[in-house]
Amino acid sequence: MYTPAEVVEETGFSLDTLRYYEKIGLLERIERNAAGQRRFSEEDVGWLGMIRCLRDTGMPIAMLLRFAELVRGGDRTIPDRIRLLEEHDRQVQAQIANLTERQDYIHRKISYYRSVL
Amino acid sequence: MYTPAEVVEETGFSLDTLRYYEKIGLLERIERNAAGQRRFSEEDVGWLGMIRCLRDTGMPIAMLLRFAELVRGGDRTIPDRIRLLEEHDRQVQAQIANLTERQDYIHRKISYYRSVL
DNA sequence: CGTTGACCTGGAGTGCGCTCCAGGTGAAAG
DNA sequence: CTTTCACCTGGAGCGCACTCCAGGTCAACG
Numbered sequence A, B: 001m002y003t004p005a006e007v008v009e010e011t012g013f014s015l016d017t018l019r020y021y022e023k024i025g026l027l028e029r030i031e032r033n034a035a036g037q038r039r040f041s042e043e044d045v046g047w048l049g050m051i052r053c054l055r056d057t058g059m060p061i062a063m064l065l066r067f068a069e070l071v072r073g074g075d076r077t078i079p080d081r082i083r084l085l086e087e088h089d090r091q092v093q094a095q096i097a098n099l100t101e102r103q104d105y106i107h108r109k110i111s112y113y114r115s116v117l
Numbered sequence C: 001c002g003t004t005g006a007c008c009t010g011g012a013g014t015g016c017g018c019t020c021c022a023g024g025t026g027a028a029a030g
Numbered sequence D: 001c002t003t004t005c006a007c008c009t010g011g012a013g014c015g016c017a018c019t020c021c022a023g024g025t026c027a028a029c030g
Helices: A004-011 A015-024 A042-056 A061-072 A075-115 B004-011 B015-024 B042-056 B061-072 B075-115
Strands: none
Touching (some): A004 A042, A042 B075, A061 A075, A075 B075
């Protein structure tokens, strides 16, 4: 069991963000101690790692919510999860391709600037 | 000289975005015809291409404004422009590296899901 | 036991980057 | 000439993803 502060440390999400994610249903109702304070399970932290990965690759919250529902839906949703991740993977691939192309333009611009110095 | 509609077509920015960019000073006061309608020069369109590139690689508007000021500052600002673009290039590189790493995680997740089917 | 500090809730506020709207003027096609 | 359409302005509104705040409750350390 992890305290909120530990999870903040571990995942890099702010405490407010963790609460927000719980509020919108991205995290399932987190366990509480007697005083009502959150205690995150190993599994919660793992799921937050997945969220971190998908958010950092630009997946919108709305799609994460769909993914979360699939995960809650049990093993029979695994084909759908694969489809969702593959779709996202294509997005990521496109982002990388786009960045690489644009970077080329930037490099050419820098070269040009160097050439006129 | 390009009409607003032509520039929209050419650059992919919406008309509202073009007006917004002019308002905040990212585009210098665009020329007008007798009726007060914008007529964009070749140079404006070229500059919009640069903006497209930098925006699409995640440069915030605030940094674009700094870059725009340098461009207006004339040739003596070229070393500063190079520095700014190099800094941005590092950001882009970091984004690509990050995406590539995260993509790996996604691939492993997909493989895992496939393995339990 | 007291004090400090982590944590709680509901709800308002923020920053970014547009996007939309109302109400109007001039351009351009038939 | 008329009608339609592109364009104009200033300003309000929006969507996303948080982030902050007030006002409070418990925990944990010395």
